[in-house]
Amino acid sequence: MFAQLRKALISLGFVLIAANAAFAQTTTMEGDVKDTNGQPVKGAVIDITRTDIKGHYSVKSDKKGHWFYMGLPIGTYDVACVIDGKQVDSVKGVKSTISQSTVTDFDLRKSAAAQQSQQAAMQQAAATGQISAETEKGMTKEQKEQFEAAAKKASESMKKNKALNDAYNAGVENQKKGEADQDKAQKATDFKAAIDSFNQAGQLDPNQVAVWDHLGQTQYDLAMAQTGDEKNATLEASIATFKKAVALKPDDSFAYNQMGNAFAAANKLPEATEALTKAASLDPQNAATANFNIGAILVNHGDTEKASEYFKKAIEANPSYAEAHYQLGIAMMSKASVDASGKITPPAGTAEEFQKYLELKPDGPYAQSSKEMLTQLNAKIETKTVVPQKKKK
DSSP states (O other): OHHHHHHHHHHHHHHHHHHHHHHTTEEEEEEEEEOTTSOBOTTOEEEEEETTTTEEEEEEOOTTSEEEEEEEESSEEEEEEEETTEEEEEEEEEEOOSSSOEEOOEEHHHHHHHHHHHHHHHHHHHHHTOOOHHHHHTOOHHHHHHHHHHHHHHHHHHHHHHHHHHHHHHHHHHHHHHHHOOSHHHHHHHHHHHHHHHHHHHHHOTTOHHHHHHHHHHHHHHHHTOOHHHHHHHHHHHHHHHHHHHHHOTTOHHHHHHHHHHHHHTTOHHHHHHHHHHHHHHOGGGHHHHHHHHHHHHHHTTOHHHHHHHHHHHHHHOTTOHHHHHHHHHHHHTTOEEOTTOOEEOOTTHHHHHHHHHHHOTTSTTHHHHHHHHHHTTOOOOOOOOOOOOOOO
């Protein structure tokens, strides 16, 4: 019996030794996965790819964010962490060992910071055309190729940007000169020089809305200093330029407003109304001005009744818009009736509009005219006396 037991133990020992010999050719890998907040990630897929010979293994992290793979052949591996189907981090060239488990952690907070630092370093390097030895050391072959391409592109861009800025700034300078000039011929000369510079800037970069806004405005200002066919041609050029601006920036209220003014100057009433209405809808703060401009255009085209609607809209947007009150009063006066005795009876509220103008601008350019209108209407001219407050003792 003892002999049989001894024989069995010897046999068992042989099995254990044989088993240990087999396990000696394999190893284990493990690690922890943490998200950008430092919390463990459950269910992250760890892809383990052997690089010295073909082999691929996969395991998921547990609820504590820990992953463990036992029985891997000794070798060199690339280990990647995949979350929600997207690879979020990887470690290349991990060498497994016999004596102990090989640990590969994935801390997404640290890796994100490292990637941002590396990207910032590469962007800085690309912008300056210089790269530090430390940054270059951490770059792959592909990254170095990308850097060289980016550095070349950045160099070309810097040259282009300088030319763009020089042309744009020259345009702005000549535009301001033209606005300040009193001499009509010199004004036109400066505006034309500004237009040439803005066109040059537009050729260098056609996607700069500011260039088209300034060009369109300068073309409009030049048209106002011209006459006849020359004026009409410049107005059409201004309209075309503002269309480029709104094509790039559909919410460019300035471009729509100035386009509306250009249409009005070109006697294109429907187009002017449409553009100015669009400007008002895009920028409520300037809605009063846009609606006032529409009213003014309609008055110039003899449609005072419709003009009144837009002057009212301007007042609704800005109750303190003195000029809108005055123009509304004038438009309403056109609807007044005159009896045989010469008595003028305007629509209700007409006198109040002139009174409101005087209240807002007692010394304004239309103050005298407002007083004369009130006199014709036999309305009392109301004045407000401001009583100074007593100083506190």
